[in-house]
Amino acid sequence: MKAFLALDTKPLGQLLRERGMLSEEELNNALALQQERRDKLGRILIDLGYVAERDILSVLSEQLKVPIFDGEYPAVPVDQTRLPFRFLRTFSAVPVHLDGNVLSMVMADPLDLETLSAVRLRTGYETRVFLGNETSIHEQLERLYGGEESTTEKLIETLGEGFGGDDENIEHLRDLASEVPVIRMVNLIISRAVESEASDIHVEPFEKDLRLRYRVDGVLHNVEPPPNQLRAAIISRIKLMAKLNIAERRLPQDGRIKLKVLGKEIDLRVSTLPTMYGESVVMRILDRSNTSLIDLRRLGFPEDLYDKVCAMTSKPHGIFLVTGPTGSGKSTTLYSALKRINIPDRKIITIEDPVEYQMDGINQIQANPQIGLTFSSGLRHIVRQDPDVIMIGEIRDLETAEIAIRSALTGHLVFSTLHTNDAPSAVTRLVDMGVEDYLLASSLIGILAQRLVRVNCKECKAPVKIPAAALREAGFPADGDFFEIQRGDGCSHCGNTGYESRLGIFELLDIDDGMRRLMVTKSDSNVLKAQAVQSGMRTLKEDGWIKVLAGITTPDEILRVTQEV
Numbered sequence: 367m368k369a370f371l372a373l374d375t376k377p378l379g380q381l382l383r384e385r386g387m388l389s390e391e392e393l394n395n396a397l398a399l400q401q402e403r404r405d406k407l408g409r410i411l412i413d414l415g416y417v418a419e420r421d422i423l424s425v426l427s428e429q430l431k432v433p434i435f436d437g438e439y440p441a442v443p444v445d446q447t448r449l450p451f452r453f454l455r456t457f458s459a460v461p462v463h464l465d466g467n468v469l470s471m472v473m474a475d476p477l478d479l480e481t482l483s484a485v486r487l488r489t490g491y492e493t494r495v496f497l498g499n500e501t502s503i504h505e506q507l508e509r510l511y512g513g514e515e516s517t518t519e520k521l522i523e524t525l526g527e528g529f530g531g532d533d534e535n536i537e538h539l540r541d542l543a544s545e546v547p548v549i550r551m552v553n554l555i556i557s558r559a560v561e562s563e564a565s566d567i568h569v570e571p572f573e574k575d576l577r578l579r580y581r582v583d584g585v586l587h588n589v590e591p592p593p594n595q596l597r598a599a600i601i602s603r604i605k606l607m608a609k610l611n612i613a614e615r616r617l618p619q620d621g622r623i624k625l626k627v628l629g630k631e632i633d634l635r636v637s638t639l640p641t642m643y644g645e646s647v648v649m650r651i652l653d654r655s656n657t658s659l660i661d662l663r664r665l666g667f668p669e670d671l672y673d674k675v676c677a678m679t680s681k682p683h684g685i686f687l688v689t690g691p692t693g694s695g696k697s698t699t700l701y702s703a704l705k706r707i708n709i710p711d712r713k714i715i716t717i718e719d720p721v722e723y724q725m726d727g728i729n730q731i732q733a734n735p736q737i738g739l740t741f742s743s744g745l746r747h748i749v750r751q752d753p754d755v756i757m758i759g760e761i762r763d764l765e766t767a768e769i770a771i772r773s774a775l776t777g778h779l780v781f782s783t784l785h786t787n788d789a790p791s792a793v794t795r796l797v798d799m800g801v802e803d804y805l806l807a808s809s810l811i812g813i814l815a816q817r818l819v820r821v822n823c824k825e826c827k828a829p830v831k832i833p834a835a836a837l838r839e840a841g842f843p844a845d846g847d848f849f850e851i852q853r854g855d856g857c858s859h860c861g862n863t864g865y866e867s868r869l870g871i872f873e874l875l876d877i878d879d880g881m882r883r884l885m886v887t888k889s890d891s892n893v894l895k896a897q898a899v900q901s902g903m904r905t906l907k908e909d910g911w912i913k914v915l916a917g918i919t920t921p922d923e924i925l926r927v928t929q930e931v
Contacts, residue, residue: 378429379396381425388416408422420838451507466660551600555592555600567647584818615645665699679779690816716728716729726789740766744772756781806885814872815906869919875894
């Protein structure tokens with residue numbers, strides 16, 4: 367491999383221009399297309415018909431100082447190389463000759479040192495490299511191996527289906543999970559998810575295949591999965607990265623991965639769950655570098671609600687709650703409120719599970735129930751730190767709720783979340799936990815319920831007329847026979863979904879004196895909601911309808927996220 371140390375560093379396009387094989391205009395066209403396709407320049411030039419493949423190979427051979435393979439492709443037995451057919455096809459490489467301890471490989475990309483390292487690791491041989499035509503390499507692989515699985519793939523499949531904790535098998539699996547091709551495949555899964563702006567990655571094993579899905583804008587989408595035979599190695603690789611026990615496959619595990627992807631600082635919350643056909647893995651993506659959305663102005667609040675939320679979250683004491691299901695943006699709203707009041711004369715302490723965004727000037731605590739650091743135990747110590755503002759990731763039990771209320775009544779501003787369908791239900795939930803209604807009425811200052819809806823794609827949205835009767839039946843106040851809304855048709859910009867990004871719809875329960883008196887006598891959520899609506903509260907569906915009228919989203923989106931309300 368010493369020949370790689372003396373490369374011609376000129377770009378391929380420049381070398382072709384110097385040899386008169388390519389015009390300046392053709393090169394610029396190819397480079398522009400490369401930005402869209404993210405493919406190799408040589409492949410794009412061939413597809414456009416600007417340069418013959420043999421000319422590309424000739425220039426690459428000279429540039430890389432690697433000879434072109436111009437002989438026949440003799441078969442090297444699979445059992446001698448122990449290289450999986452899928453691996454060779456994925457990385458466009460084929461073994462052509464074995465001479466003692468030297469394995470000759472023909473590769474479309476001879477500078478793929480990671481693949482060569484994996485070949486040496488798996489085979490135990492030294493390598494000699496030739497440059498080859500990618501199409502010919504793939505044709506030869508199909509002819510020589512016929513797609514049959516190598517012993518390595520069979521071992522992976524065996525481990526994936528019958529792994530039971532044997533020490534020798536564990537070490538085999540650990541070795542496989544640490545091989546470069548598996549590492550690259552897992553990194554590719556993660557980087558493509560980040561590039562797609564996904565919030566979650568789902569790796570799900572089934573009887574006959576491995577499913578890979580990304581959650582983008584709150585909706586799951588199937589993507590091309592890795593080979594089913596690599597399921598055990600891929601899941602083990604993820605567990606190794608998250609510092610989980612790869613030998614434990616019978617119990618759920620939780621971990622965390624920190625890495626840099628596409629120039630972004632990314633945290634992955636990893637959860638594994640044993641299923642009938644292996645471990646299901648879900649990775650929640652937290653982009654630590656993306657703090658642009660931590661701004662109340664950008665979350666979708668109407669102006670009147672924005673002013674009210676700002677007033678509530680600026681009070682000196684009391685409890686402000688945000689409610690909604692998992693993935694409805696509760697944490698982002700609370701972080702945005704904290705960011706707004708994060709000034710030098712205030713001490714802010716949070717206890718979270720996990721800490722999703724790291725914020726300067728705020729003392730953030732990661733809850734760890736395994737060592738006894740729960741929300742309730744952490745809160746008891748937080749109040750001794752002389753804070754002005756406290757944020758609790760979630761009120762899950764009576765003890766946490768009682769400490770939060772005592773903190774609010776003794777001069778602290780407390781933020782937290784609850785899992786309820788609407789704002790009035792939060793009162794009922796806390797009373798059902800065992801919280802005294804008079805203490806709750808004295809400490810609460812506001813409850814915000816929210817959901818996230820997808821926004822119409824600005825590139826392809828267009829007016830559409832739909833029957834007004836269907837809208838009225840769904841609970842929307844549409845007049846006439848037909849009603850015009852905006853809807854995305856689907857285009858390349860939005861991945862043919864018709865939507866891009868998300869905004870919130872909100873329901874704000876203002877705890878005024880009338881509501882406090884009612885809370886002491888009635889904790890029924892329906893009674894509280896009726897009183898709140900009579901006092902001017904907009905429901906989630908009503909706020910959603912305002913955004914439909916503004917052309918921001920569609921009735922289908924509003925119904926999708928408010929069905930349970």
